[in-house]
Amino acid sequence: MKDFLTRRNLLIGAGGAVVFAGAVFEATRLVRRRHAPSPYDDLLVRLDDRDAAAAIGEEVLVGTPDFDAPAAAGELRARFAHAGMAQTAAGDAAQGRLVEAHGWVLPETLGLLCALAAKTA
């Protein structure tokens, strides 16, 4: 027993525990990233971090309880037919198309995308 509790073995054990915990965390994250197919995946693919977007979207939905997902998706597809994400988002701001999420002032396009992410999370 005494031989087993050497400094070397303890360090190996602690290191192994850290690696194992990290692996579990990463695996959980990867699992979480697997989203069920939705009718809006063509839009949601524009989001770098769909889980984070869903969290933001929950806050958007607080301010828009009558959110109509199919209508929003249609609007977004129409916008993206003419311009990319960056141009559309900046254009939203220029034209005063804004939404609030937990107080954050967002371009409407981003807000709608996040709301769709929340609806499909």
Add this chain to the structure above:
Amino acid sequence: MSAFIDARTVPEGTVLETDLAIIGGGPAGISMALALAGAPFRVMLLESGGLGFDAKTQALYDGTKTGVSYLGLQVSRMRYLGGGTNIWGGWSRPMDRIEFEERGWMPHSGWPFGLEALQPHYPRAQALCEAGPWLYEKAEKWSPEMGPMIALGEGGVATRWFQFSKMRGSFLPTHFGLRYADDLRRVRNLSTYLHANVTRLGLARGGARIDQLDVATLSGRRFVVRPRFAVLASGAIEIARLMLASNDVMAAGVGNANDLVGRYFADHPIPRDIATLVLFDGKLAPYYLSNQTIERAVMRAGLFPDEAYRRARAVLDSSITVESVTKLDELGNSTVAATAAALGVDAGNAVAYSLGGGCEVTPDPERRITLDGGRDALGMPKVKLEMRLADSDLAHFRDTLKELGRQLLTSRAGMVRLNLKERSQWLAELDWGNHHMGTARAHADPKKGVVDANLQVHGVSNLFVAGSAVYPTYGAVNPTLSIVAMALRLADHLKGRMR
């Protein structure tokens, strides 16, 4: 050089005569007394306090308050020579032209004179405030050496500049009493009485003129001043108190035939941490965060709604300042990352800042000073303040912050979080500017104002009001510079009037 006179040494029952009595030795009273040096008439400055703080004198300010949480009536003022400048922060900025306009969307707005009436007096006011050379927006010629201004897309909010009073030989703002005591002593046609409390404005029979001021000291002396003209310069609360309490000839008080004295009291709400500003590149020029010296002026930049935006969108004035670096929560970090990604910019170096600021309030006749049942040590009725704050006024400020956020998104430079929404949130973060205004408002029509365009009390031919008591509307900038400019204008008027 003549010494100040201690009113406690004036024999009981003395009757003093003077051409002009100025009641109150704050920035307005001192500026007028200095501006009238060499005038062909005698001037008397009557100051309640001495040269320093005295608790018993300060206690004369005591009163009650109801309504929205507000500062104690004793702590927001200073009752000794220099008045409010003994506790001011030195923030200086002239008023905008729009402040003077009658705006259909703003009830009770409209001054009986415009900005052009004050403009000739601002340079001298700036000198008296020791706020440095007149730069303000001209600072932008030099400020790029310290860093660029915040990039804002086209819209209603823009960078504007404060200048700061800095008393000669000190890092403090100019305390008018300390700074100008010797100058006042040198004015040969001026007699300055300290510890002299005016307790009654004595109207002549019929009420069309002031012919006597009753003066009392805390040591028990009482005497009388008979002036040809008098100016009330003791601050918006005390001016209303004295006018209302002087009710022996006119039952409603002096200048109060239309029940306006004491109404429309205002101050600037100064809520903390109103919003969070995120700059994606993390770069903020130092003049937004703290005072910087630019061309011998001590300056700081703020973010203001411009006049065109205020007219077009019918919004009240406000000023926004960057207060400190702050940290975001997990949702905040995610939101910044998602927004920057959506805009196609890198937010790897993003920094968040807490925003503070002040805002204008809509004139409200029910936000008012009245007399309380209690009496102070001199037998004067105490005041009661009914303080109110409209949700719509806070909503104006929030709209302007949202406009700032919109402009940051447009320029892809950053974004804003609006931290306050519900009334309870605003009230929890609320401070006040200690800028007492409005209780003797100016208007050409006696039914709408206590004083006219010359700041003469309607119906009382020899009584005038100096200071922010006359403000019909309030803007959002600190009032001292304009108080001094208006006092200098009144001094000019009296020079002509008293020939």
